[in-house]
Amino acid sequence: MPERKQNLxxxxxxxxxxxxxxxxxxxxxxATLREAAVRAARGxxxxxxxxxxxxxxxxxxxxxxxxxxxxxxxxxxxxxxPKAESQIQRLDPMQLAIWISxxxxxxxxxxxxxxxxxxxxxxxxxxxxxxxxxxxxxxxKGRTQLQAWLDSKFPDQSKA
Amino acid sequence: MKLLSSMxxxxxxxxxxxxxxxxxxxRPMRSAxxxxxxxxxxxxxxxxxxxxxxxxxxxxxxxxxxxxxxxxDLVPLSKRTWKSTVRNPAVxxxxxxxxxxxxxxxxxxxxxxxxxxxxxxxxxxxxxxxSTRPLMLDxxxxxxxxxxxxxxxxxxxxxxxxPAEFADFNTIGCRVFEDDESRRVAQIWLSEKRMQLFxxxxxxxxxxxxxxxxxxxxxxxxxxxTGAVTEHSGxxxxxxxxxxxxxxxxxxxxxxx
Numbered sequence: 001m002p003e004r005k006q007n008l009x010x011x012x013x014x015x016x017x018x019x020x021x022x023x024x025x026x027x028x029x030x031a032t033l034r035e036a037a038v039r040a041a042r043g044x045x046x047x048x049x050x051x052x053x054x055x056x057x058x059x060x061x062x063x064x065x066x067x068x069x070x071x072x073x074x075x076x077x078x079x080x081x082p083k084a085e086s087q088i089q090r091l092d093p094m095q096l097a098i099w100i101s102x103x104x105x106x107x108x109x110x111x112x113x114x115x116x117x118x119x120x121x122x123x124x125x126x127x128x129x130x131x132x133x134x135x136x137x138x139x140x141k142g143r144t145q146l147q148a149w150l151d152s153k154f155p156d157q158s159k160a
Numbered sequence: 161m162k163l164l165s166s167m168x169x170x171x172x173x174x175x176x177x178x179x180x181x182x183x184x185x186x187r188p189m190r191s192a193x194x195x196x197x198x199x200x201x202x203x204x205x206x207x208x209x210x211x212x213x214x215x216x217x218x219x220x221x222x223x224x225x226x227x228x229x230x231x232x233d234l235v236p237l238s239k240r241t242w243k244s245t246v247r248n249p250a251v252x253x254x255x256x257x258x259x260x261x262x263x264x265x266x267x268x269x270x271x272x273x274x275x276x277x278x279x280x281x282x283x284x285x286x287x288x289x290x291s292t293r294p295l296m297l298d299x300x301x302x303x304x305x306x307x308x309x310x311x312x313x314x315x316x317x318x319x320x321x322x323p324a325e326f327a328d329f330n331t332i333g334c335r336v337f338e339d340d341e342s343r344r345v346a347q348i349w350l351s352e353k354r355m356q357l358f359x360x361x362x363x364x365x366x367x368x369x370x371x372x373x374x375x376x377x378x379x380x381x382x383x384x385x386t387g388a389v390t391e392h393s394g395x396x397x398x399x400x401x402x403x404x405x406x407x408x409x410x411x412x413x414x415x416x417x
Contacts (some may be wrong), residue, residue, distance in 0.1 A: 008229050013219045026225055033228050080204045088211035093219040096212065112174070117213040118185065121176035136172035143208060 002129045003141055008033070018060035018113035020094075020101030028059045035045040040104060050119075050127045055110055057127065064101075075143035078151055099149060103142065110138040170195065173201060179213045210356045241280040277363040277372035278396045279380050282389050285345065286382035286393050289400040297333030297349055304329050304357060311336065311346050311359070319393035320346050325411055326399055329355070353407070358398040362391050379405050387401055388412055 011032070015025040032055050039045050099110045109128045113119055114135075119127065125135055172191040196202040221229075245251055253380075300307070304325025311320040315336045332349040339345050339360070346359040363372045371394045380387045387400040388408045401407050 009221050009226075012221050012225050013216060015217050017216065022222065026222055029225050061304060080201075080208045082204055084204070084205070084208045085211045087251075089207070093215055096215050097219070115179075115209070115212045115216045117179040117216070120178055120214065121173075122186065122190065124176075130178070132172050133168070134410055136175035140175045146212075147208070 007118060010116050011056055014053060014092075014112055014116055015056055015060055017097050017100045017115070018108060019063060020098040024063055026055055028063055032056045032061055039050050047086070050123065051160065052115070053127050075145045076148035077141070078148040080147050082118075084147055084150060087154050090154060091150075093127055099146065103145075106134070107138040107142060110135050111142045114139055163286060170388065174205075177209075179206075179209045179326075180369060181325070190277050221246055274378065274380075276374045276378045276389070278360075278389065278391070279340070279378070281343075281360060281363075282358075282380045282387050282396070282398050283382045284339065285358045285360065285398060286380060286385040286387050286400055288339075288345075288347070288388075289358070290383055290385055290402075292347065292349075292356065294332055294349060295364060297335045297347065299333045300331050302331055303327065304350060307331065308349075309348075310334070315344065315346075317346060317359070319395045321392065321394070321395070322348070322359070322399055323390060326350070326355075326357060353401060356400045358387075358396075358400065360396055360398075362394050362396045364394075379408075 012025065012029045015028045015032075016022060016056075019025045032052060035055065036052060057080070062118065063153075063154065071154070100108060102108075103111060108127055108128065110124065113124045113127060121132070124130070125132060130138075170186075170192045174191050174196050177189065177193055193202075193369055209301055246255075261333045280378045300310075304322045305324075308321045311317040323356065329350045332351055334344065334346065334348040336344055336346050343361050348357040348359075349355075350357065364370060367374060371391070377388045378389050380389060385402055386404055386408055388405075388411075389396055389398045391397075399408060
């Protein structure tokens with residue numbers, strides 16, 4: 001269990017999904033691990049399994065605080081369709097990361113943690129400090145919004 | 161109202177349904193999924209989520225970041241305290257089982273600690289003593305020591321001699337019977353404290369046929385009765401009394417082994 005909780009490749013992917021930028025993701029990832037190394041040297045590592053992800057999340061949010069924030073506009077939504085699988089196969093990870101990182105927080109955190117496929121829903125609730133109804137709402141909304149975006153990005157598939 | 165709330169919670173759980181089966185440790189979640197497993201909407205959602213998770217796994221790790229992966233643990237392993245270990249149901253169940261097994265082992269060990277050749281038969285005969293009524297015996301009014309001749313003359317039993325410690329007591333009755341292993345047992349009822357005496361063949365080595373001897377007196381206990389047993393010339397003698405060792409001790413000439 002502890003091996004999974006400190007899965008460092010997943011920590012990097014989390015930063016990447018949160019920021020949508022490889023350089024920024026690396027900065028936050030390195031800063032988080034430097035902090036961890038310093039704390040480990042002092043014997044002050046927090047006694048909880050998710051602290052690396054929690055710490056990285058706040059660093060990601062801090063790093064984008066000064067960036068241009070997405071306008072709060074109504075985003076199109078479409079019900080998740082069977083064609084989505086083939087549409088997603090045509091995406092590259094960077095496009096997905098940019099889409100997720102553009103979502104307002106805490107939806108962004110919820111989507112990033114969920115699609116890492118690393119944590120169960122209770123662990124996500126713990127890390128993102130959400131209630132079940134909130135997480136459910138953010139994920140459901142994220143799916144329909146992403147489906148609408150996929151439909152607009154791959155209209156030929158949508159027609160098919 | 162309750163139904164609505166339950167359906168809403170189930171819908172919430174389904175929206176958070178795990179992508180891979182390894183995250184499926186939660187009972188309410190399993191129950192929600194099993195109810196929705198065949199719905200087209202849920203199947204589409206799962207396919208959608210799996211496709212996205214596959215895409216996320218394709219995110220490559222830059223070489224500079226990958227260097228960190230060999231670092232030592234940055235999350236402390238939670239140390240198990242002895243209390244949490246003891247409270248673990250598996251540990252608790254195993255501990256109880258071990259204690260019970262150890263208890264049975266100790267009980268068996270202690271109860272057989274004072275065993276001697278013939279002790280099992282002696283215990284069975286204490287059971288016979290407890291269930292015998294005077295009517296079952298042939299009335300004989302004599303000194304116990306004189307019955308050796310009777311056993312030899314009438315039943316052909318050699319060396320069925322009552323030891324000197326009990327030879328002078330008056331008898332009420334006696335009989336000879338076969339036990340469940342067809343060994344001939346002589347039983348004598350004394351007037352002294354309603355004591356009963358038994359004479360029966362000593363155990364023998366199964367290979368050599370030699371009598372398994374033991375020195376002095378040995379005690380056996382069964383259902384509130386106590387017997388003092390000694391061996392002489394291949395015959396075991398047991399004096400049985402309802403009570404404890406202290407009730408028999410005054411009659412024995414030599415100290416207990």
